[in-house]
Amino acid sequence: MTxxxxxxxxxxxxxxxxxxxxxxxxxxxxxxxxxxxxTEAGVSVGNAYYYYSSKDHLMQAYYDHLQEQHRDAVxxxxxxxxxxxxxxxxxxxxxxxxxxxxxxFAGTFFKTAADPKSPLSPFSTESQPAREASVEIFxxxxxxxxxxxxxxLAKELPELLWLLQMGVxxxxxxxxxxxxxxxxxxxxxxxxxxxxxxxxxxxPGVRGVVNDVVGLIRAIKP
Numbered sequence: 001m002t003x004x005x006x007x008x009x010x011x012x013x014x015x016x017x018x019x020x021x022x023x024x025x026x027x028x029x030x031x032x033x034x035x036x037x038x039t040e041a042g043v044s045v046g047n048a049y050y051y052y053s054s055k056d057h058l059m060q061a062y063y064d065h066l067q068e069q070h071r072d073a074v075x076x077x078x079x080x081x082x083x084x085x086x087x088x089x090x091x092x093x094x095x096x097x098x099x100x101x102x103x104x105f106a107g108t109f110f111k112t113a114a115d116p117k118s119p120l121s122p123f124s125t126e127s128q129p130a131r132e133a134s135v136e137i138f139x140x141x142x143x144x145x146x147x148x149x150x151x152x153l154a155k156e157l158p159e160l161l162w163l164l165q166m167g168v169x170x171x172x173x174x175x176x177x178x179x180x181x182x183x184x185x186x187x188x189x190x191x192x193x194x195x196x197x198x199x200x201x202x203x204p205g206v207r208g209v210v211n212d213v214v215g216l217i218r219a220i221k222p
Contacts, residue, residue, distance in 0.1 A: 013051045016041050017065065020058045021102070028108040029055070056119050056126070059109070062102075063122075063130035069098040074137060084145040085195045088161065091141055092168055092187045096180060099172070103180070106173045122166060135162045152214050153201060160217070164194070 019041040023032045034055060038048035052058045077090035099106075112120050119126035138158035142149075149157065168187060175183045201210045 009051075012043060012047070016043065016048055016051055017058060017061050020052075020055070021062060024109065025102065025105040028105060029059075029112060030108065059120050060126055060130070063127060064133075066098060066102075067130045067133045070095055071133065071137060073098055078137075078140050078144060082144070082146045084142075084147040084198075085191055087141045087145050088194070089187060089191045091137060092165060092191070093184065095165065095168075096172065096183060096187075100180075103172070110170075110173045131162070134165070135159055138162055138165075147195070147198060149198060149201060150210060153198075153210055156214055156217050157198075164190075 016037060020032065020037045023037060023040060027036075032055070034048055034052075035045050037058075038045045041048070052061065073094045074091050077087060077094065081087050081090065109120075112118055113122065115121060116123070118124065121127060122131060135158050138161040141161070142154060142157050168183065171186055172180065172183045177183075200206055
């Protein structure tokens with residue numbers, strides 16, 4: 001395949017995805033069909049299915065696209081800050097920034113993603129690449145911070161912080177406050193608490209409890 005053909009194919013793929021996301025925002029996920037996406041994008045239905053086998057595949061592409069945006073947006077924070085509080089607050093606020101255009105249709109989409117059997121669940125096998133990319137951000141966040149932890153807890157913390165982000169996402173989905181102020185307040189006030197709790201784990205009398213918590217986490221992980 002020539003470079004020009006490859007470029008055209010990438011442009012078509014991006015056009016279909018951007019069109020789908022716009023229709024999801026305007027009409028809702030459930031009401032948007034692949035035929036409607038193809039028509040709006042100006043491509044054949046067959047061509048749309050060539051690039052994306054289903055709406056679920058489109059949403060997985062959205063996950064990946066959002067994750068790429070988040071990774072690029074946090075680079076300055078992770079490269080220039082050492083404070084764990086500043087790093088975690090910045091990463092979570094940056095997620096709000098890159099996700100802002102999709103907040104209006106998030107509630108409709110969440111109905112599908114909340115189904116534990118749905119491939120769109122953030123915990124599904126299909127979502128694993130985006131999930132692992134997000135956990136990697138938190139791994140870099142922890143490793144480059146001023147936070148000193150027991151090795152076993154430090155190893156599990158990136159996934160725990162990803163779960164914290166999932167909690168923020170759930171709150172964000174239901175947040176109808178002006179400029180998402182309640183979600184921003186949740187981040188700003190919860191991150192220092194997380195920081196304090198983590199630093200307490202260095203106290204000798206607390207280490208036994210930490211070991212029990214780490215053991216529990218590993219016992220229930222899939």
